[in-house]
Amino acid sequence: MEQLIQQLVNGISLGSIYALIALGYTMVYGIVKLINFAHGDVFMVGAFIGFYSITVMDLGIFPALLVSMAACALFGVLIERIAYKPLRNATRIAAxxxxxxxxxxxxxxxxxxxxxxxxxxxxxxxxxxxxxxxxVSISGQSLLILGVAIVLMILLQYIVHKTKIGKAMRAVSHDQDAARLMGINVDNTISATFAIGSALAGAAGVVFGIYYTKIEPLMGIIPGLKAFVAAVLGGIGIIPGAMVGGLLLGVIEALVSAAGFSLWRDGVAFVVLIVILIFRPAGLFGKNVREKV
Known part of the structure; x- marks a missing residue:
C-alpha cells in the first residue's frame, strides 16, 4: 500500500510538469488552431535559463523560476511574431x-x-x-513541484476568467472576426497567449530540472510529445482538460513503472493517445462538434 501511495505521489509530480507544458499547447490551439510543436523546446530553454540563473547569477530557486518564466514569455512572443504571424492566413499544414x-x-x-x-x-x-x-516520505522536490503547479494553474484560471486580457482571449478563441469588430487587438491577444503558455513551459523546465537533475538540449522532445498527448487526452483547447490530462498521464506512467514495466513508460503515453482517439476523439472534456469543411 505504501508503495502504491509513493508511486501516486511520483505520478502526480510528473503529471504536474506535463500539465504545465500541456497548458501552452491547449491555449495556443484554442485561439489560433495551431499545434505549436516548438513548445517542448521552450520548456528546454526554460530549464537551461533556470540552471544558469542558479549557477552563474547565484539566484535562489524562486527568483530563478521567475527569471525563466519572464525569459520564456519573451521567447514565446518572438517565436509567434517571427515564425507564426506571417502564416496566420496560410493553410494548417504550412503552420x-x-x-x-x-x-x-x-x-x-x-x-x-x-x-x-x-x-x-x-x-x-x-x-x-x-x-x-x-x-510515505514525500520529498521536498515533489512538494515544490506540486506547490508551483497549483499556484500557476490557479493564477492562469484567474487571468483567463477575471482579467481583461483573459476575456479578450476567450473572445478571440470563440470568433476572431467578431472580436476584431468589437475593438479587440487580435494580434496582441495571440501574442499574450503565447507569452503566458511559454512562461508556464519555462516554469515546468525549472521544476523538471530540480526533480530529475539532468538537463540537455534535446530534453524537450519526449516531454513535449507527452504534454501534447495530455492536452489531447483532456480535450485540446480546453484549459481544465490539459490540467487533468497531464495529471492523469503522469499517474498512469508511474503505475506502469510500479507494475514492473518501466521500459514501457514512454510508450504508454502513445497507447493512451491511440485509445482516446478511437473512443473519444474530442478528449475527456471535449464536445464532439462537426467541423465545417
Missing amino acids: LITAIGVSLFIEYGTIYIRGAQPEAYPDGIVPLKSIDLFG
Whole structure:
C-alpha cells in the first residue's frame, strides 16, 4: 500500500510538469488552431535559463523560476511574431511544418551555442524538507513541484476568467472576426497567449530540472510529445482538460513503472493517445462538434 501511495505521489509530480507544458499547447490551439510543436523546446530553454540563473547569477530557486518564466514569455512572443504571424492566413499544414522547423532550429541552435553536453542542477537548492504522510516520505522536490503547479494553474484560471486580457482571449478563441469588430487587438491577444503558455513551459523546465537533475538540449522532445498527448487526452483547447490530462498521464506512467514495466513508460503515453482517439476523439472534456469543411 505504501508503495502504491509513493508511486501516486511520483505520478502526480510528473503529471504536474506535463500539465504545465500541456497548458501552452491547449491555449495556443484554442485561439489560433495551431499545434505549436516548438513548445517542448521552450520548456528546454526554460530549464537551461533556470540552471544558469542558479549557477552563474547565484539566484535562489524562486527568483530563478521567475527569471525563466519572464525569459520564456519573451521567447514565446518572438517565436509567434517571427515564425507564426506571417502564416496566420496560410493553410494548417504550412503552420504545422513551420512549427516542426522552429522546434529543430531551437534544439540545434542550442547545441551550436553551448554544445550537446548535459548539465546537472546543483543539490540542496530546494528549501523544503521531506515530510512523512501515512508512512510515505514525500520529498521536498515533489512538494515544490506540486506547490508551483497549483499556484500557476490557479493564477492562469484567474487571468483567463477575471482579467481583461483573459476575456479578450476567450473572445478571440470563440470568433476572431467578431472580436476584431468589437475593438479587440487580435494580434496582441495571440501574442499574450503565447507569452503566458511559454512562461508556464519555462516554469515546468525549472521544476523538471530540480526533480530529475539532468538537463540537455534535446530534453524537450519526449516531454513535449507527452504534454501534447495530455492536452489531447483532456480535450485540446480546453484549459481544465490539459490540467487533468497531464495529471492523469503522469499517474498512469508511474503505475506502469510500479507494475514492473518501466521500459514501457514512454510508450504508454502513445497507447493512451491511440485509445482516446478511437473512443473519444474530442478528449475527456471535449464536445464532439462537426467541423465545417
